[in-house]
Amino acid sequence: xxxxxxxxxxxxxxxxxxxxxxxxxxxxxxxxxxxxxxxxxxxxxxxxxxxxxxxxxxxxxxxxxxxxxxxxxxxxxxxxxxxxxxxxxxxxxxxxxxxxxxxxxxxxxxxxxxxxxxxxxxxxxxxxxxxxxxxxxxxxxxxxxxxxxxxxxxxxxxxxxxxxxxxxxxxxxxxxxxxxxxxxxxxxxxxxxxxxxxxxxxxxxxxxxxxxxxxxxxxxxxxxxxxxxxxxxxxxxxxxxxxxxxxxxxxxxxxxxxxxxxxxxxxxxxxxxxxxxxxxxxxxxxxxxxxxxxxxxxxxxxxxxxxxxxxxxxxxxxxxxxxxxxxxxxxxxxxxxxxxxxxxxxxxxxxxxxxxxxxxxxxxxxxxxxxxxxxx
Amino acid sequence: xxxxxxxxxxxxxxxxxxxxxxxxxxxxxxxxxxxxxxxxxxxxxxxxxxxxxxxxxxxxxxxxxxxxxxxxxxxxxxxxxxxxxxxxxxxxxxxxxxxxxxxxxxxxxxxxxxxxxxxxxxxxxxxxxxxxxxxxxxxxxxxxxxxxxxxxxxxxxxxxxxxxxxxxxxxxxxxxxxxxxxxxxxxxxxxxxxxxxxxxxxxxxxxxxxxxxxxxxxxxxxxxxxxxxxxxxxxxxxxxxxxxxxxxxxxxxxxxxxxxxxxxxxxxxxxxxxxxxxxxxxxxxxxxxxxxxxxxxxxxxxxxxxxxxxxxxxxxxxxxxxxxxxxxxxxxxxxxxxxxxxxxxxxxxxxxxxxxxxxxxxxxxxxxxxxxxxxxxxxxxxxxxxxxxxxxxxxxxxxxxxxxxxxxxxxxxxxxxxxxxxxxxxxxxxxxxxxxxxxxxxxxxxxxxxxxxxxxxxxxxxxxxxxxxxxxxxxxxxxxxxxxxxxxxxxxxxxxxxxxxxxxxxxxxxxxx
Numbered sequence: 020x021x022x023x024x025x026x027x028x029x030x031x032x033x034x035x036x037x038x039x040x041x042x043x044x045x046x047x048x049x050x051x052x053x054x055x056x057x058x059x060x061x062x063x064x065x066x067x068x069x070x071x072x073x074x075x076x077x078x079x080x081x082x083x084x085x086x087x088x089x090x091x092x093x094x095x096x097x098x099x100x101x102x103x104x105x106x107x108x109x110x111x112x113x114x115x116x117x118x119x120x121x122x123x124x125x126x127x128x129x130x131x132x133x134x135x136x137x138x139x140x141x142x143x144x145x146x147x148x149x150x151x152x153x154x155x156x157x158x159x160x161x162x163x164x165x166x167x168x169x170x171x172x173x174x175x176x177x178x179x180x181x182x183x184x185x186x187x188x189x190x191x192x193x194x195x196x197x198x199x200x201x202x203x204x205x206x207x208x209x210x211x212x213x214x215x216x217x218x219x220x221x222x223x224x225x226x227x228x229x230x231x232x233x234x235x236x237x238x239x240x241x242x243x244x245x246x247x248x249x250x251x252x253x254x255x256x257x258x259x260x261x262x263x264x265x266x267x268x269x270x271x272x273x274x275x276x277x278x279x280x281x282x283x284x285x286x287x288x289x290x291x292x293x294x295x296x297x298x299x300x301x302x303x304x305x306x307x308x309x310x311x312x313x314x315x316x317x318x319x320x321x322x323x324x325x326x327x328x329x330x331x332x333x334x335x336x337x338x339x340x341x342x343x344x345x346x347x348x349x350x351x352x353x354x355x356x357x358x359x360x361x362x363x364x365x366x367x368x369x370x371x372x373x374x375x376x377x378x379x380x381x382x383x384x385x386x387x388x389x390x391x392x393x394x395x
Numbered sequence: 396x397x398x399x400x401x402x403x404x405x406x407x408x409x410x411x412x413x414x415x416x417x418x419x420x421x422x423x424x425x426x427x428x429x430x431x432x433x434x435x436x437x438x439x440x441x442x443x444x445x446x447x448x449x450x451x452x453x454x455x456x457x458x459x460x461x462x463x464x465x466x467x468x469x470x471x472x473x474x475x476x477x478x479x480x481x482x483x484x485x486x487x488x489x490x491x492x493x494x495x496x497x498x499x500x501x502x503x504x505x506x507x508x509x510x511x512x513x514x515x516x517x518x519x520x521x522x523x524x525x526x527x528x529x530x531x532x533x534x535x536x537x538x539x540x541x542x543x544x545x546x547x548x549x550x551x552x553x554x555x556x557x558x559x560x561x562x563x564x565x566x567x568x569x570x571x572x573x574x575x576x577x578x579x580x581x582x583x584x585x586x587x588x589x590x591x592x593x594x595x596x597x598x599x600x601x602x603x604x605x606x607x608x609x610x611x612x613x614x615x616x617x618x619x620x621x622x623x624x625x626x627x628x629x630x631x632x633x634x635x636x637x638x639x640x641x642x643x644x645x646x647x648x649x650x651x652x653x654x655x656x657x658x659x660x661x662x663x664x665x666x667x668x669x670x671x672x673x674x675x676x677x678x679x680x681x682x683x684x685x686x687x688x689x690x691x692x693x694x695x696x697x698x699x700x701x702x703x704x705x706x707x708x709x710x711x712x713x714x715x716x717x718x719x720x721x722x723x724x725x726x727x728x729x730x731x732x733x734x735x736x737x738x739x740x741x742x743x744x745x746x747x748x749x750x751x752x753x754x755x756x757x758x759x760x761x762x763x764x765x766x767x768x769x770x771x772x773x774x775x776x777x778x779x780x781x782x783x784x785x786x787x788x789x790x791x792x793x794x795x796x797x798x799x800x801x802x803x804x805x806x807x808x809x810x811x812x813x814x815x816x817x818x819x820x821x822x823x824x825x826x827x828x829x830x831x832x833x834x835x836x837x838x839x840x841x842x843x844x845x846x847x848x849x850x851x852x853x854x855x856x857x858x859x860x861x862x863x864x865x866x867x868x869x870x871x872x873x874x875x876x877x878x879x880x881x882x883x884x885x886x887x888x889x890x891x892x893x894x895x896x897x898x899x900x901x902x903x904x905x906x907x908x
Contacts, residue, residue, distance in 0.1 A: 173761065205761050353753065356786045361595045362796060368599040372890040380852045388744060388751030389784040389896060
């Protein structure tokens, strides 16, 4: 071939600048010509003729890749502490290499520890039930030594990442935009925290690629591709979480779903999967049980019965007031605000404030926009 | 012939003495006013001519020069009509061969109607207060009589130019100004706190705001009762003392709102609409007038839909919130209006209004919410100690909720806390807990064992910034004062944390991540 590994990597980074909906045909062309460097040397007409590509597409490919500056990109990546990996590099996750269309390039902040991974995915418009279940599963998985993979989106994804970090475990976030453009912006801090705690934030898109709607379904194959199993927490029929689950099925990975209340629109996706044969996931043990046996070594799944609700000890340590407030909050599916808690218990404001502070700082309840929900 | 009279003028909300000189000389008929008069003063000419003639006097067809001294200060207002008309009469010998002695010893204020009647003018009270030490007499229009009586200056009231002329020539007497019975202003009664159902946290926060003079922002969906609570807030504040009442009345007088003619005894409640311009909010204009913030002096400024106010209007609040006054600078003058008000702001939690609503879904993205809240800039938010969330009362809970405490009961607790603060800040810079800073804050807000861990937890687990810690300390101090506790206790700090809802991270957090 006569092309150095470095030149081939540069060629792949250059090729990755081509904006396309799916990248599988690029991989096919690379195979055809024996490398990206070779591919880029060919005139568009030849690629169109030999590669079975539309002539306009070949022209666009030549134009866009010609305009890219991979050297500059690699320098910028190095400066930002971002590793750039292709399938030829060491450190490219083995599981991801095995899928049908592995990303040409992975931009990576942090590192992939050699641990088995499971994806937790779900809607951005999650209910309190979805959020706390995602959080609980992610926390248990992380504590058991499994990396929690998700997409850093609002809702379920955020809850999963947060819980994994809080549990001191691994979590990997695959983004639909470049690493310089963390999206959604309110999760920038969370992304930093993930890296700080030894996890990984990755993207297949060039560093400065903005969030484009067409890029998000495509990154879902990375979430499922990195994982041995994908767990759908909540989602309607239109949810991106269902796309991830279908990718997982295509990739030959396990799909699990968290059963949801049948009267909630957000339960339709997971309940549909269960009806069609997905495993119901109640706790981390259910998920880990789906892993191929060679991955089980070293995992420490918690006992299943301890997983539902907060631990006895956590409740026992509460003051009587906080316990009473907790029972009121836990008994209301929609959650309560501070005024409602005060009214229900017929307390003074001061008493309610003290109880809420205790519950919130022990993480037994979560407060969102003034409403308090049980955290487990 | 030359005549000299005395009158008064306003600079900001303070009066100063003005000498009016009228000189009538032979020559082509002309009328000139010098001494930096504004348009209204120049127009006095036409009113004076008509009023003099319609009062049964001749108006001399000669060269008339009017000088208002000190000549370098700009003069505005219609109240120079009366002194100018009297000056013309005196200089033309209509008040006797020799000008009467009372002419030079008395201060005249009043606008003339074309038929010679005297009309009330704005700013009488502050103008008269400039005579406090002099022991002189003033003549004011009958319509300002009650307001003039508030000043405590010896005042006479007249209904027309003729009456004043007759008094000067000794042909008649003028009635002294008499104070009016101090009945409360007309308008809907403010209402009582007991009428507001639910909202225990908001009510408690307003109590704390009143006790420590903390500015407060109420965050809640439409219909949660933000305006209802704010309108009742004034009832929690102690009534004004005489000096405060006089200051406020002066501002009302200058704005022409004091014409009801009484001492403003109840604390002002101003509620400008969010389309207000920054000049109208803080004061200004070609000839400066006090804005809404000054009209709220010693009272409450309620800004509903706070983020909808224009950016310049919101930013303009910085000066009064820090310095308790507004300085309006013009080329020829610079005036300061006092503006020490308690800010009660209200806003929706998000653009659609339903974030955190118990039954309705919010249609806003976190970014939209962030942008909406960012309209209220950090420096302004930094001046607002209390941030409290309101939620609508569910219909099911409506009947079950007992009536709240009446305003008077809360006001009594507030009063006690204010007395504690008076003793604490005797001779100091701060007058209330909200104004503590630096050394004062550290001295009076020492935390007991176990309470500083509350702050640490709030920062680490609830996402509070270091900036909010000072606010939490000040609120804790006021909560302790309401309880009559000498030292801040742990539970006071915990309660104070509840009143900083905007400081909490808007992203739902799990275990503080």
